Amino acid sequence: MHVQLLKSKGLKCTPQRLMALKIIEEKGHIDIDQLFENFNNSGMKIPLATLYRILGELSSVGILHTVTLSSQKTRYEIAKGDHPHFLCEQCGQLEDLHVAMNEIVTIAKHACSYSTHSVSIMLHGICQNCSTFPTTDKEEG
Amino acid sequence: MHVQLLKSKGLKCTPQRLMALKIIEEKGHIDIDQLFENFNNSGMKIPLATLYRILGELSSVGILHTVTLSSQKTRYEIAKGDHPHFLCEQCGQLEDLHVAMNEIVTIAKHACSYSTHSVSIMLHGICQNCSTFPTTDKEEG
DNA sequence: ATCACTGCAAAGGGTTTGCAAGTTC
DNA sequence: GAACTTGCAAACCCTTTGCAGTGAT
Numbered sequence: 001m002h003v004q005l006l007k008s009k010g011l012k013c014t015p016q017r018l019m020a021l022k023i024i025e026e027k028g029h030i031d032i033d034q035l036f037e038n039f040n041n042s043g044m045k046i047p048l049a050t051l052y053r054i055l056g057e058l059s060s061v062g063i064l065h066t067v068t069l070s071s072q073k074t075r076y077e078i079a080k081g082d083h084p085h086f087l088c089e090q091c092g093q094l095e096d097l098h099v100a101m102n103e104i105v106t107i108a109k110h111a112c113s114y115s116t117h118s119v120s121i122m123l124h125g126i127c128q129n130c131s132t133f134p135t136t137d138k139e140e141g
Numbered sequence: 142m143h144v145q146l147l148k149s150k151g152l153k154c155t156p157q158r159l160m161a162l163k164i165i166e167e168k169g170h171i172d173i174d175q176l177f178e179n180f181n182n183s184g185m186k187i188p189l190a191t192l193y194r195i196l197g198e199l200s201s202v203g204i205l206h207t208v209t210l211s212s213q214k215t216r217y218e219i220a221k222g223d224h225p226h227f228l229c230e231q232c233g234q235l236e237d238l239h240v241a242m243n244e245i246v247t248i249a250k251h252a253c254s255y256s257t258h259s260v261s262i263m264l265h266g267i268c269q270n271c272s273t274f275p276t277t278d279k280e281e282g
Numbered sequence: 283a284t285c286a287c288t289g290c291a292a293a294g295g296g297t298t299t300g301c302a303a304g305t306t307c
Numbered sequence: 308g309a310a311c312t313t314g315c316a317a318a319c320c321c322t323t324t325g326c327a328g329t330g331a332t
Contacts, residue, residue, distance in 0.1 A: 012306050012311060032296095047314055052297060054312095070209035073296090086253050097253050112227050112238050116266035125257035153286060153331055173321095188289055193322060195287095214321095 009061040019044055020054050024064065024076055029094040031073035067094060067122075082118050088127035097123065150202040160185055161195050165205065165217055170235040172214035208235060208263075223259055229268035238264065 002021040006013050023038045024030055030038075032051055039046045055076055058064040065079040069087065075094050084097040143162040147154050164179045165171055171179070173192055180187045196217055199205040206220040210228065216235050225238040 068211035114266045116264045118265045120263040122261040123257045124259045
């Protein structure tokens with residue numbers, strides 16, 4: 001329950017924050033513009049500045065996880081532990097990969113004598129849809 | 142030889158590009174501000190706008206590889222094939238990890254039915270120096 | 283000589299910030 | 308009622324762009 005989640009982090013339950021969490025949970029991965037659009041579609045007007053603040057707060061307390069991409073907007077997802085992602089270079093779609101991170105982390109850590117808190121793994125390629133319909137022009141998904 | 146490298150990509154050999162490559166090769170990983178500083182230190186004045194252009198060009202032809210970080214400036218390195226990185230969350234230092242990517246890639250790809258071109262792996266933690274001298278305030282390195 | 287590149291300055295665009303008004307607990 | 312949050316607008320800052328002058332081949 002998002003109400004509990006916010007309270008547990010000492011954040012107040014505002015309609016804006018609850019809506020943000022609801023949308024992000026529904027969409028899985030989302031960037032700020034898509035989130036902004038979803039707010040509008042659901043009839044709730046919100047300034048971008050407020051969205052930036054909400055996303056920043058929720059990320060800093062660990063409710064959200066951010067996926068930083070080069071030349072694409074940062075994506076946000078509900079934080080649910082490390083997992084690899086697949087990024088389609090053509091449509092920009094981001095997907096969770098369901099693979100045992102343990103194995104990967106173990107291997108990676110062997111190369112690294114430092115204490116490691118987290119591991120980001122991103123595969124880059126072409127997604128199912130884009131390889132099936134290669135003529136489809138580049139479009140955000 | 143950087144001269145050959147540039148020519149092979151159809152780029153002209155300018156002192157600015159050669160200097161950029163020299164510095165980046167020396168430093169291993171560098172962001173644009175550090176690069177700018179290094180230019181100044183070596184007595185070559187260059188506008189940031191030109192550096193942005195050079196880094197963009199060298200990256201787009203594949204001479205440089207960019208490492209995009211959240212809340213830190215993009216780092217540039219001479220492109221030498223995929224390898225995992227370690228990022229110190231405290232000092233921001235980026236290090237190459239020398240580990241067989243193959244194993245990791247194989248595992249990761251098993252979770253992914255799509256055609257994968259490249260894999261980015263980033264470990265986040267605290268580096269040797271920062272854990273040895275934990276009182277040292279956060280500083281860029 | 284030609285075409286590419288640099289330098290400069292200005293524009294652009296995403297993100298952050300200050301402050302007053304409005305909410306939550 | 309106190310503290311936090313939102314909304315708005317302006318400020319910020321990094322990055323890109325246009326164009327004239329310069330340089331590489």
